[in-house]
Amino acid sequence: MVDAHGPVEVRRSRKRLRTVTAYREGDRTIVAIPARFTRAQEREWVARMLARLANQERRRRPSDAELMQRAVDLSARYLSGRAEPASVVWSSNQGRRWGSCTPSDRTIRISDRLRGMPSWVLDYVLLHELAHLLHAGHGPEFWAELDAYPRTARARGFLEGYSYGEEHADDAGRPLEDPVADAEAADDPTPGDLEQQN
Structure with missing residues (x-):
């Protein structure tokens, strides 16, 4: 399926019981639905969520x-x-x-x-x-x-x-490390800074 922003990917999840989510991920639109949905429910909810997403973007991106x-x-x-x-x-x-x-x-x-x-x-x-x-x-x-x-x-x-x-982000949008802060944390760890080993 394709909408005005590019391809639409439907992701089914067994953990998702009642909620449907839609968001943009690069040039694709992701719609996450419960795994139990029928194909008809999938079509209905994808259309509904694409309309909601477009309406939200229209409000956020006025002419x-x-x-x-x-x-x-x-x-x-x-x-x-x-x-x-x-x-x-x-x-x-x-x-x-x-x-x-x-x-x-x-x-x-x-x-x-x-x-x-x-x-x-x-x-x-x-x-x-x-x-x-x-x-x-x-x-x-x-x-x-x-x-x-x-x-x-x-x-x-x-x-x-x-x-x-x-x-403070690299070219991929990830936060850059702060070597000074990392060094300070290593010198004076607090209980919240320690990692638990399994």
Whole structure:
């Protein structure tokens, strides 16, 4: 079976009794189902899960027009509509930045690295750039604008962790070893650091 994202692989499991899961793995979509499902149940649940996955991705990956509307809605909700962008678009040339804004022409660019991230993270970045339409720097007035958004601290932590993970991963996406931390752990093991031998 193939969907818009490539081949679909169905994985049956005897341990899986009642749940069905779908996720992307590289260029494939994996749908995990209970081994007891009939072929008809398999077809039904694969179709259902592919639709759910596509709907979830559509919500997480809005178009430029949807991004603009989202920004307008966020401005109205959290900034009393005072930040009025002329355009809000996805951009692939943001480098390490999550977004950028040009107050003189009221344009906002959002890094396409945010596509697929939780919506509350995207909302924070949009609000951050919208606040720059009101305040150029990162002074107290700027941060006061973001106080109304309840997930500011959480989103900033998420993005810092994501950036740290990117910086400390090898080309295959695995975390790089930290020789200093490994040496410290070897010199001063705590009970949680010791491995149990069978």
